[in-house]
Amino acid sequence: MNKDPRSPQDSNDQRTPETRSDALPGASRRDFLATGALGIAGASLLGACKEDGKGTAAGGEHATADVHAKAVVKPGQLDDYYGFWSGGQSGEIRIMGIPSMREIKRIPVFNRDACTGWGATDFSQQLLKGKMSGDTHHVHLSYNGGTYDGRYVYVNDKAQARLARVNCETMEVDKIAEIPNSQGTHGIFPQRHKTGYVFCNAEFRTPPDNNAETAADPRGYGAMHTAVDGETMEVKWQVLIEGNLDLCATDYKGLYSFATCYNLEGGVTLEEMMKNDRDCLYVFNIAAIEKAVAAGKGKTFGKSKVPVIDARGADSEYVVRVPVAKSPHGVNVDPTGKYAVCSGKLSPTVTVVEIDKLADVFAKKIKPAQAIVAEPEVGLGPLHTAFDGRGNAYTSIFIDSVVTKWNIAKAIAEYKGEAVKQSQAVLQKLDVHYQIGHINASMSETKDADGKWLIALCKFSKDRFLNVGPLHPENDQLIDISGEKMVLVHDGPTWPEPHDAVIVRKDLIHPKKVQSRTDERFKMYEAWAKEDGVDLQRDSKVVRKQGLVRVYITSLAPKFAMSEFTVKTGDRVQVIISNIDKVEDLSHGFCMSHHDVNFLVNAQDTQSATFTAGAPGVYWYYCPWFCHALHLEMRGRMIVTA
Numbered sequence: 001m002n003k004d005p006r007s008p009q010d011s012n013d014q015r016t017p018e019t020r021s022d023a024l025p026g027a028s029r030r031d032f033l034a035t036g037a038l039g040i041a042g043a044s045l046l047g048a049c050k051e052d053g054k055g056t057a058a059g060g061e062h063a064t065a066d067v068h069a070k071a072v073v074k075p076g077q078l079d080d081y082y083g084f085w086s087g088g089q090s091g092e093i094r095i096m097g098i099p100s101m102r103e104i105k106r107i108p109v110f111n112r113d114a115c116t117g118w119g120a121t122d123f124s125q126q127l128l129k130g131k132m133s134g135d136t137h138h139v140h141l142s143y144n145g146g147t148y149d150g151r152y153v154y155v156n157d158k159a160q161a162r163l164a165r166v167n168c169e170t171m172e173v174d175k176i177a178e179i180p181n182s183q184g185t186h187g188i189f190p191q192r193h194k195t196g197y198v199f200c201n202a203e204f205r206t207p208p209d210n211n212a213e214t215a216a217d218p219r220g221y222g223a224m225h226t227a228v229d230g231e232t233m234e235v236k237w238q239v240l241i242e243g244n245l246d247l248c249a250t251d252y253k254g255l256y257s258f259a260t261c262y263n264l265e266g267g268v269t270l271e272e273m274m275k276n277d278r279d280c281l282y283v284f285n286i287a288a289i290e291k292a293v294a295a296g297k298g299k300t301f302g303k304s305k306v307p308v309i310d311a312r313g314a315d316s317e318y319v320v321r322v323p324v325a326k327s328p329h330g331v332n333v334d335p336t337g338k339y340a341v342c343s344g345k346l347s348p349t350v351t352v353v354e355i356d357k358l359a360d361v362f363a364k365k366i367k368p369a370q371a372i373v374a375e376p377e378v379g380l381g382p383l384h385t386a387f388d389g390r391g392n393a394y395t396s397i398f399i400d401s402v403v404t405k406w407n408i409a410k411a412i413a414e415y416k417g418e419a420v421k422q423s424q425a426v427l428q429k430l431d432v433h434y435q436i437g438h439i440n441a442s443m444s445e446t447k448d449a450d451g452k453w454l455i456a457l458c459k460f461s462k463d464r465f466l467n468v469g470p471l472h473p474e475n476d477q478l479i480d481i482s483g484e485k486m487v488l489v490h491d492g493p494t495w496p497e498p499h500d501a502v503i504v505r506k507d508l509i510h511p512k513k514v515q516s517r518t519d520e521r522f523k524m525y526e527a528w529a530k531e532d533g534v535d536l537q538r539d540s541k542v543v544r545k546q547g548l549v550r551v552y553i554t555s556l557a558p559k560f561a562m563s564e565f566t567v568k569t570g571d572r573v574q575v576i577i578s579n580i581d582k583v584e585d586l587s588h589g590f591c592m593s594h595h596d597v598n599f600l601v602n603a604q605d606t607q608s609a610t611f612t613a614g615a616p617g618v619y620w621y622y623c624p625w626f627c628h629a630l631h632l633e634m635r636g637r638m639i640v641t642a
């Protein structure tokens with residue numbers, strides 16, 4: 001059997017008809033959940049992973065040669081979209097080309113990266129403060145007027161409660177904010193009407209005043225919904241909530257932010273967290289919170305000076321709780337800005353909340369539950385939802401390993417009670433391989449959702465790629481959603497573990513081709529140069545200071561302007577390299593043998609790193625980037641004296 005997913009012969013479905021799930025959902029699935037047969041989540045979730053590889057090859061998604069051809073980007077051609085992928089445990093972001101699924105770049109964020117020297121250079125160490133790992137889940141770009149403005153990419157670090165920003169001009173991290181009073185910074189989302197706040201959800205409940213006295217008793221725990229200024233990256237305020245906070249979303253008008261809560265119970269064990277049949281969607285009223293903060297109603301905790309509004313307990317002017325399907329995970333707002341779709345991870349349904357009704361909820365004219373306008377049954381283990389801009393939603397279904405396409409208007413009509421035997425809202429279920437997590441469609445999180453491509457980020461890959469040992473790659477699958485039926489067109493292995501991705505039209509992103517020396521980072525080098533009377537792009541010079549030897553070197557292919565310098569053993573040595581080549585793509589670097597120093601310096605860029613000179617002797621430094629026919633000769637000596 002031909003398993004090449006680009007092959008028109010491939011059915012994309014290797015299972016027997018009995019195990020296929022593109023039939024409409026039957027009563028048995030609901031019963032399965034309702035009777036509690038799901039049991040303790042972990043075992044059953046994985047147990048539900050289907051057998052594969054040996055089944056029949058018939059039918060499938062009726063993929064045709066034409067559809068596959070659409071995803072082929074020929075040599076020399078460019079992709080139509082940028083894909084920004086989070087890198088999960090790798091701590092990075094990746095840039096993909098869509099639809100080719102070619103990985104174009106990796107952006108080191110919370111990780112140390114040997115290629116660029118991120119984590120080893122002075123600037124990156126200033127931002128990372130010695131932490132060399134992170135866990136990125138959610139990437140989102142800055143907005144203006146409901147669509148991407150192409151300036152920044154924001155990404156969370158769940159492991160150490162941080163929010164990083166990438167400047168799209170250089171595709172490098174320029175700022176990192178530390179989120180106070182928080183653990184497990186997970187869901188993030190920027191405001192969409194302009195580049196305003198980026199909201200960050202704390203997934204783990206902790207005592208707001210975390211100390212020896214408060215640590216043990218979970219009754220005092222809470223979680224923070226944090227507003228970070230997307231321009232300055234300063235933490236502006238926080239709202240303290242009793243439950244945990246998972247995924248995050250914003251509306252299109254700047255009125256609200258949202259957080260799903262899967263542990264309204266306030267439990268600390270899995271069993272305790274799963275007790276309630278419904279959890280909630282927290283809705284935060286931004287104007288009311290800002291007003292309270294301005295009026296000085298915020299408290300502070302510990303060393304943090306950030307004002308915190310305590311909104312624990314009952315609904316208030318600051319926050320209301322809309323009861324949604326059991327243990328919700330994703331919350332996604334559709335491109336019209338009307339609906340927030342919450343996926344009930346432990347329910348076969350998604351809950352649709354009408355955003356315009358929330359004003360009446362805050363005004364106490366209606367109950368929070370009355371903002372719910374639909375609850376279609378989409379499959380076992382719904383996680384995240386994407387949109388095509390034509391009124392359809394696509395929900396990732398983890399346990400069933402499918403993508404369910406459903407129509408929002410039809411789901412709303414059915415919820416209004418128009419008698420339907422079999423739901424007409426669910427239009428198609430497409431098998432994905434396997435255990436899908438996030439899902440996203442081209443421009444889905446903007447008002448310009450264009451319904452062309454859908455990406456399914458699968459957690460398992462099993463037999464889809466060559467066996468590379470116990471750790472399999474993830475399987476990112478590209479699905480054509482431009483037609484009436486979804487068609488799977490490409491399998492893409494990725495290094496673990498992209499949780500989320502956004503697909504952005506290429507005309508919205510305009511990176512520089514050569515460094516223009518206007519980034520924040522240059523202020524630091526220029527301050528040093530001024531102090532030392534050095535012109536960074538002209539001078540190569542050794543400056544000996546109290547406790548530090550600064551070595552300024554310019555590089556121009558195939559030479560460092562300084563081919564030798566001398567320091568004493570144990571000296572702190574700071575090398576500041578300026579690449580004065582003007583040619584696009586002409587990168588140099590600086591590697592000091594036996595000193596664990598190796599970093600990249602792009603054309604017209606400056607980079608620096610600081611290290612301690614080792615035992616007396618000679619150490620060659622060299623340019624690690626192939627830059628010239630005489631690249632191997634591009635080197636010099638550091639002489640270390642006793």
Ligand code: CUK
Binds near residue numbers: 138247329
């Ligand atoms: S989470 Cu991983 S699949 Cu961190 Cu957005 Cu849902």
Ligand code: CUA
Binds near residue numbers: 588589631632
């Ligand atoms: Cu410069 Cu190789």
